[in-house]
Amino acid sequence: MNVKPIGIFDSGVGGTSIWKEIHALMPHEDTIYLADSKNAPYGQKTREEIIKLSVKNTELLLVRRCKLIVVACNTATTNAISHLREKYDVPFIGIEPAIKPAALNSGTGTVGVLATKGTLSSSLFLKTSKDHASEIRIVEREGVGLVPLIEAGKINSTETRLLLIRYITPMLEANMDHIVLGCTHYPYLIPVLREILPPHVNIIDCGAAVAKQTLAVLKKFNLQNLKKSPGNAQFYTNTDIEVLTLFLEDVDNTKQISYLNF
Numbered sequence: 001m002n003v004k005p006i007g008i009f010d011s012g013v014g015g016t017s018i019w020k021e022i023h024a025l026m027p028h029e030d031t032i033y034l035a036d037s038k039n040a041p042y043g044q045k046t047r048e049e050i051i052k053l054s055v056k057n058t059e060l061l062l063v064r065r066c067k068l069i070v071v072a073c074n075t076a077t078t079n080a081i082s083h084l085r086e087k088y089d090v091p092f093i094g095i096e097p098a099i100k101p102a103a104l105n106s107g108t109g110t111v112g113v114l115a116t117k118g119t120l121s122s123s124l125f126l127k128t129s130k131d132h133a134s135e136i137r138i139v140e141r142e143g144v145g146l147v148p149l150i151e152a153g154k155i156n157s158t159e160t161r162l163l164l165i166r167y168i169t170p171m172l173e174a175n176m177d178h179i180v181l182g183c184t185h186y187p188y189l190i191p192v193l194r195e196i197l198p199p200h201v202n203i204i205d206c207g208a209a210v211a212k213q214t215l216a217v218l219k220k221f222n223l224q225n226l227k228k229s230p231g232n233a234q235f236y237t238n239t240d241i242e243v244l245t246l247f248l249e250d251v252d253n254t255k256q257i258s259y260l261n262f
């Protein structure tokens with residue numbers, strides 16, 4: 001039994017898609033979420049900058065006594081998680097584009113991957129593609145501009161829709177039947193994507209798998225919080241709380257959303 005909180009961070013509001021999966025699977029766990037929206041998007045930054053920001057977020061969570069940290073950001077995971085694991089003692093859970101299940105289930109042999117520049121250019125992404133998708137064709141696109149639009153709450157805007165159409169068209173022309181969402185902000189685009197994509201294209205998002213892995217690691221290290229009451233959820237953003245609040249509208253009222261200068 002361990003009553004300390006789980007720490008979660010992302011470059012902004014996107015990682016709340018992971019927080020929701022974690023909360024659904026482990027409602028009794030206390031959580032602290034950091035939205036580093038002031039520094040979003042991470043996807044266009046250098047590896048060194050991404051590591052520096054990830055260290056800053058991790059230290060803030062460790063000061064708040066987190067027992068495990070979920071890097072709820074593909075860009076931070078693919079660029080910084082090995083550094084974090086070397087530097088700190090707590091367990092880290094990361095997220096990276098789920099190419100493996102897409103490759104295994106693809107009938108056409110073509111899979112689309114929509115992710116940030118930081119993720120697509122990382123050595124971890126290249127290794128995963130080589131290890132699990134060498135037999136299939138991957139059509140990658142950097143989702144330039146999507147994270148800032150989501151951070152501005154403009155999910156249903158014409159601008160977002162047009163960008164998505166632009167990024168997805170070459171994937172469809174190459175006959176993809178699976179599209180991997182390689183950024184934790186993108187699950188919020190699923191309703192728009194579903195309208196744009198033909199019905200036979202499967203959308204792969206591995207948020208639920210990250211939550212399962214988190215639970216498995218908590219169990220392995222005997223870190224689960226076995227209390228019966230609902231977990232306390234604290235969310236911190238270093239910009240206006242309005243957008244984060246919007247993304248958490250569907251979350252019950254045990255949450256606290258605050259501004260923090262970090």
Ligand code: DGL
Binds near residue numbers: 011075119
């Ligand atoms: N949610 C981050 C990810 O999963 C967004 C990256 C960014 O800020 O560019 O990659």
